[in-house]
Amino acid sequence: MMSKKVEILVGFFVALGIAALLMLSLKVADSGVSGNGASYNLFAKFDNIGGLKVRSPIKVGGVVVGRVSDISLDQDDFTPVVTMEINAQYNQFSEATSVAILTAGLLGEQYIGLQPGFIDESVEILQPNDYIEDTKPALVLEELIGQFLFSQGSGD
Numbered sequence: 001m002m003s004k005k006v007e008i009l010v011g012f013f014v015a016l017g018i019a020a021l022l023m024l025s026l027k028v029a030d031s032g033v034s035g036n037g038a039s040y041n042l043f044a045k046f047d048n049i050g051g052l053k054v055r056s057p058i059k060v061g062g063v064v065v066g067r068v069s070d071i072s073l074d075q076d077d078f079t080p081v082v083t084m085e086i087n088a089q090y091n092q093f094s095e096a097t098s099v100a101i102l103t104a105g106l107l108g109e110q111y112i113g114l115q116p117g118f119i120d121e122s123v124e125i126l127q128p129n130d131y132i133e134d135t136k137p138a139l140v141l142e143e144l145i146g147q148f149l150f151s152q153g154s155g156d
Contacts (some may be wrong), residue, residue, distance in 0.1 A: 038088035039066065040128035044099045044112075049080045050138025051110050052101055058084050065090045068112060084112060088149040094123045100136035110138060 058066040070083035098145020
């Protein structure tokens with residue numbers, strides 16, 4: 001009888017440990033069980049997105065304000081269109097806002113950096129599903145190295 005109680009307690013603690021690991025992994029992945037709350041979408045067209053991926057962070061001055069929710073090609077001119085899911089509490093970006101694809105460190109992950117524009121009565125606030133016009137493409141390390149090597153080889 002005592003053996004049965006010990007087995008049940010051990011089973012309970014194993015199940016509790018598995019649940020704790022699952023919750024920890026969800027917290028680390030920042031996906032959560034219930035989602036991240038209200039958000040809205042903004043779009044941006046880039047010439048080159050480099051290694052940007054879906055779920056990459058969107059940062060303003062190092063603070064994460066959203067995530068990349070989709071990357072697709074425009075059917076008219078075949079340029080990459082990035083869908084940015086911005087948290088609803090950050091809804092005061094003006095039309096003068098610029099967006100760039102940046103790299104965390106020398107070889108780190110790529111993320112989107114928003115540079116908020118000025119706000120006054122002549123500049124409107126971006127609405128959900130608007131396009132950000134001022135974009136800067138990703139710097140691809142391989143292209144920079146290639147340009148450097150070719151410029152050194154030509155004797156300039």
